Amino acid sequence: MGDITISSAVRTNLLTLQNTAQLMAQTQNRLATGLKVSSALDNPQSFFTAAGLSSRATDMSALLDSMSLGVQTLRAADEGIKSIQKLVDQAKSVANQALQSKATETTVTSTVEAAAIAGTAGARTVTFQIGTASAVSVEFGTATYASAASSAAAIESELAGLVSAGGTLAGLTVSRNGGDLTFTVASGEDLTIGGTAAATGAAGFGLAGATTNGETLAEARGAFATDYNNLLAQIDQLSLDTSFNGINLLAGDNLSVMFNESSTSKLDIEGVSFNAAGIGLTETTFSDINAEVVKLNSATAELRKQSSTFGANLSVVQSRQDFTSNMINVLEAGAGNLTLADTNVEAANLLALQTRQSLASTSLSLANQSEQSVLSLLR
Numbered sequence: 001m002g003d004i005t006i007s008s009a010v011r012t013n014l015l016t017l018q019n020t021a022q023l024m025a026q027t028q029n030r031l032a033t034g035l036k037v038s039s040a041l042d043n044p045q046s047f048f049t050a051a052g053l054s055s056r057a058t059d060m061s062a063l064l065d066s067m068s069l070g071v072q073t074l075r076a077a078d079e080g081i082k083s084i085q086k087l088v089d090q091a092k093s094v095a096n097q098a099l100q101s102k103a104t105e106t107t108v109t110s111t112v113e114a115a116a117i118a119g120t121a122g123a124r125t126v127t128f129q130i131g132t133a134s135a136v137s138v139e140f141g142t143a144t145y146a147s148a149a150s151s152a153a154a155i156e157s158e159l160a161g162l163v164s165a166g167g168t169l170a171g172l173t174v175s176r177n178g179g180d181l182t183f184t185v186a187s188g189e190d191l192t193i194g195g196t197a198a199a200t201g202a203a204g205f206g207l208a209g210a211t212t213n214g215e216t217l218a219e220a221r222g223a224f225a226t227d228y229n230n231l232l233a234q235i236d237q238l239s240l241d242t243s244f245n246g247i248n249l250l251a252g253d254n255l256s257v258m259f260n261e262s263s264t265s266k267l268d269i270e271g272v273s274f275n276a277a278g279i280g281l282t283e284t285t286f287s288d289i290n291a292e293v294v295k296l297n298s299a300t301a302e303l304r305k306q307s308s309t310f311g312a313n314l315s316v317v318q319s320r321q322d323f324t325s326n327m328i329n330v331l332e333a334g335a336g337n338l339t340l341a342d343t344n345v346e347a348a349n350l351l352a353l354q355t356r357q358s359l360a361s362t363s364l365s366l367a368n369q370s371e372q373s374v375l376s377l378l379r
């Protein structure tokens with residue numbers, strides 16, 4: 001093209017058209033991609049700065065996911081504590097019911113036989129045993145008892161000293177009504193009456209046999225103790241079921257929640273062992289119910305304290321979660337300000353360039369016409 005000579009006006013218009021075409025291509029690319037800086041060639045400083053901001057936003061998004069898991073882990077632990085507290089309240093209710101239970105007395109009523117025994121007959125021996133205590137033998141003389149009433153009176157008289165306070169049969173009450181004797185054990189323990197021989201011992205008085213119609217205080221509380229121990233087993237199971245994403249804060253696991261990319265900012269949450277033993281509760285027979293109630297109150301206090309601790313930790317994580325989410329928005333907005341194109345501006349630029357291109361084409365045409373006029377003169 002060096003051998004072709006064009007006028008200055010044509011050259012100027014041609015350069016204008018070329019620049020306009022280049023600008024139009026750039027503007028159309030911005031409108032198509034939405035980016036005013038799409039590569040380092042467009043603006044190195046803006047491109048690499050925006051890339052750094054976007055990378056940090058991506059890293060913080062990963063941290064945000066980790067924080068979300070931490071929040072759910074803490075919520076799982078809190079729900080576990082609430083459920084354990086309900087079980088503790090039920091256990092306390094069972095203990096209070098056991099505290100109100102009473103023993104049912106053991107009662108034996110028998111009509112004494114009128115046993116005519118010769119004066120030479122051997123003495124009669126009757127044994128009385130309360131519960132698992134040693135049997136106490138009571139010996140009656142060789143007197144002849146003409147009636148059931150006299151036999152009953154003799155037994156009552158012989159036992160009077162033994163059943164008094166401090167006697168070997170303390171706890172046994174004997175009452176007589178004619179020929180009827182009633183033996184009562186207020187503690188509810190079993191009462192066993194025996195003798196040396198069927199004809200001459202207790203059977204001879206019509207008293208032999210064992211009675212278990214009573215219920216001791218321990219037996220009365222036994223059913224409640226079973227219910228109580230079952231509730232403790234449920235606490236053990238529930239504490240193992242509060243795991244979230246493999247972490248169980250109620251089974252001794254710890255949780256670390258990271259707050260920045262370099263792991264220099266974090267929150268370490270220490271787990272607890274909140275099975276029955278961990279909150280101070282053990283299986284019982286309710287031999288000392290008041291002591292168990294004290295343990296239950298202590299367990300409630302411990303659960304409330306730990307719930308407050310987890311609540312404070314949850315508040316911290318949620319605050320950092322909100323902060324991180326806002327920071328991601330700030331970083332992405334900063335990167336966008338450096339690279340995103342304003343479509344309104346670019347659309348206006350494209351319209352102006354199209355107008356300029358039309359004017360440059362017209363101007364080039366006019367410049368060519370002037371040269372054609374010179375050619376017509378030469379003809």
